[in-house]
Amino acid sequence: MSLRNVRIIAMKDFRDVLRDRRTLIFMMLLPIAVMPLLMIGLTKFMTAQQRSKDERSVTIAMDPSTRNALIALGREWVAENRDSWAAYKAKKVLEQEEVASALGAVGDSLRDTDAEAGEAESAAAAAEEQQALEKLPEFDRHMLAGVADARAVDRILELVEFVRLADVEGSGALTSGIEIPESVPAALNDPRLAVAIQDKEIDAAFYMPPDALTSMENTDGAVAAWLLHDSSITMSGETADRMDDFIRAVGRGRLEVRVREAQLPAHFTEPIYVEVADVATPSRKVQAFLGGLLPYMLLAFCFGGAFYPALDVTAGEKERFTLETLLLAPASRFEIALGKFSVVFVAAIVAALLATASMAVTFTQGILPADVAAKLDLTFEPLALALTASMILPVAALYAAMLLAVGLFARSFKEAQSYAMPLQFLCVLPSMISLIPDLETESYLAWIPFVNISLLIKELLKGNYLWEFYVITIVSTLLLTIAALFFAATMFKRESVLLRT
């Protein structure tokens, strides 16, 4: 075998495929552009979705007396919990996500953000809230819970449009799969209400007994309120959540009043509670998510990078009648096969590397929105990266060999594409297993092609070095690669395949 011939053929094919727009797009442009575009697009879309869901008013049908009672309860809560209310108002301009984050981060202090938060409010309100904030005690667990309750109260006071139960028109039949449970009180047991919810005329219907407020005044009184909603409709579900949060918030507020009036200790109703400390930093959470996404993306881009060059240097050459020209040159079929394999192999590696580099740049170089980027502090250990790279080599070779065989067998580029598509499902879809969170990496999975690579890369990036799994994966992938290469080389020796047009 002449390595010189292999090099000559590879260099020519490189030059050839690099002048092909499709190859350039799949090998270079997509791996570079997809990740930043996807991440930026996805982040913006999800933020916009969340914001629109958060800021949207909901429509709840109820009696005027119930409405008045709800507003009274809300205002009473605000009057009783001025500190929490002020703290919440100061944070109001921030995203819901950050409120949730603040609830989990014990060390986080509102005082650090008060100036920034104040900008969103009118100057007078900001000054008032500033004063309230300065009077705040230590920002503890109770305060954080209070901020969440304030938010729940605010959303019912500010973001609910009320309609009278009697004004709900709801005409037409109920869709199958919808029925009003028998336990629902008569006021809400009206098919028109269910139809109106189903038709999104209203988001929910709410009922509270007329004597609710009086009952709550009694120390041992309990009130059952009812909410009719359809959890299969997003905003109806959201309405139920808002109302549930509100009722719990005012319930807690009322309980505190009762405890205070009964002159009981503050912790009377809370004999035990749990303080939760999450050892995973936000960047660790993102790392776990990316660890799942990366293997899939790497394999997908690796296959994508090999796809067009492989078909171009085989089926494409057949179609252009240049393969037979090459067969007439003094190069053995094996040298031709190896030359073409080298090109496809390198293309697959380049695509995978570019995709990785693009991801690295996306997550570290300020391409992502600042609030998302602030949570990322990604560091992968060099050994993990080196082992990941060592996995990409055999898989790129495997993809290259498989695609070359398919491309060579096909009569035309089009036919090759139709063969390669199912191959893509076979080669890339199994790697999606890494997207399943917390999947146990059991030994037998190391024998399943592509699943093993995907899971291993995921574990490596998390810093888990599963050596036995690694060895089995490398050995099994290499064996498969050798078989695929042998098969591809055999195809290059069969004139019925080479001249099949």
Add this chain to the structure above:
Amino acid sequence: MTSPLAVEARGLAKTYGRGKNRTEAVKDVTLDCRPGEVFGLLGPNGAGKTTTLRMLSTVLAPSAGSAQIAGRDVVADPDGVRSAIGFLSGNTGLAPRLTPREVLTYFGNLYALPRRDIVARIEELAKLFDMEGFLDRRCDKLSSGMKQKVNVARTAIHDPEVLILDEPTVGLDVLASRTIVEFVRDCRERGRCVIFSTHIMGEVSRLCDRLAIIHKGRVQFLGTLAELRAAHGDDLEEAFVAVLEQSR
């Protein structure tokens, strides 16, 4: 012992498929060509000409028989045979995204020519085929006549002992055809053997020293033009048809 013949084929046969699908593309082809000779290969479509030429050029392995090119066996020494021949047919295209200079350099490298020789040979062929104006233009931007010139130049980059040209002038205008015919003559003068397959009787009478007419996978006539005319009359086309009629 080295054969004085440039091409020597004995009982060449090629079959495809098995059982009911078995097809005998070439049944029995025996011919020989000498250095400094233009050998015409004639036959109707489907006669087995291209299959025979593909066997001679090692693209196809013979099912039976043997062939030697410049003393090298097509089965035992395919690389040696490929070094000694230049082959052109409708199935040998040019990489469309490369320029003629790149194509010629590529094949020059594969034939292991020194870099300096490749450059000189490209200049020489560019002059011969009047390719200087488009030597650095991509092949997919060239006219069919330009492409064919490049393709013929590709077969000659290593100045092979045997040139196999399967219908090299098909679809070309008069000027381009004339360039190729002159090139074939030039090869003969330099002692090269040219196997020239064509349907154009004018080219046969102008160029070929000897010829073979293949029909139904067998050689039906082998001899000089004079012998063909003596046997079947002066009109070459009529003589050709007469040979085909005889073989029915």
